[in-house]
Amino acid sequence: MKRVILPIIAAVCVLGLTACGDSEKGSSSPQSSAAQTEAQQEQTTETAQSSAEDTTASQNEETEPEVTEASDSTGNDTVIVYFSATGTTKGVAERIAAVTDGDLYEIIPAEPYTDADLDWNDDNSRSTKEMNDPDARPAIAGDTVSLDSYSTVYIGYPIWWGDAPRIMSTFVESHSFEGKTVVPFCTSGSSSIGSSGSNLAAQAGSGNWLDGERFSGSVTEDEIQSWIDGLS
Incomplete structure (x- = not known):
């Protein structure tokens, strides 16, 4: 009788440990996914800000008056x-x-x-x-x-x-x-x-x-x- 019960108890323990491991993996996966999503959002935001800054700088360059070199003639007599x-x-x-x-x-x-x-x-x-x-x-x-x-x-x-x-x-x-x-x-x-x-x-x-x-x-x-x- 003992020979029958002991293997059953061992099998139940193994199943319990496996379930706990799967539960831990399952609980950590959403956190990892959320962290990745947050990082992606931050990267997207930084890219958008950088693009906006580049656009503003380009607009400023286009609106600034051109600087021309002085002519050879100085106007002196x-x-x-x-x-x-x-x-x-x-x-x-x-x-x-x-x-x-x-x-x-x-x-x-x-x-x-x-x-x-x-x-x-x-x-x-x-x-x-x-x-x-x-x-x-x-x-x-x-x-x-x-x-x-x-x-x-x-x-x-x-x-x-x-x-x-x-x-x-x-x-x-x-x-x-x-x-x-x-x-x-x-x-x-x-x-x-x-x-x-x-x-x-x-x-x-x-x-x-x-x-x-x-x-x-x-x-x-x-x-x-x-x-x-x-x-x-």
């Missing part, structure tokens, strides 16, 4: 054109621009001058050969400046062998100065402006050229202002 091989004339030109509120244009040679090119003690240096040849016209790199909108043009250069460098002749012969006031200025250690300004005026063939002035590299803006005030 004064321009300072200069050639500077060592930087001295450039510094003076920048001070004149600061005083006059004018535009700056640098004449850049197509073939830059080296220290050896500027050796005035060498009869075979490039600059010596150019200055000994009145017809020499060194090329200018990308000479695209237009003087049409300017009424006053300052022309600056260093003094080489008592005159303006030949590249200045290249420039003035390539542009019209009709109806413009042209003011030459130069830099040098001791040499005066001499006839360099009048020589350029003759080569230009147009414009009202004023007497020029020689400056040292240390000239101040106040000194430049006094010079400009005295121009006739």
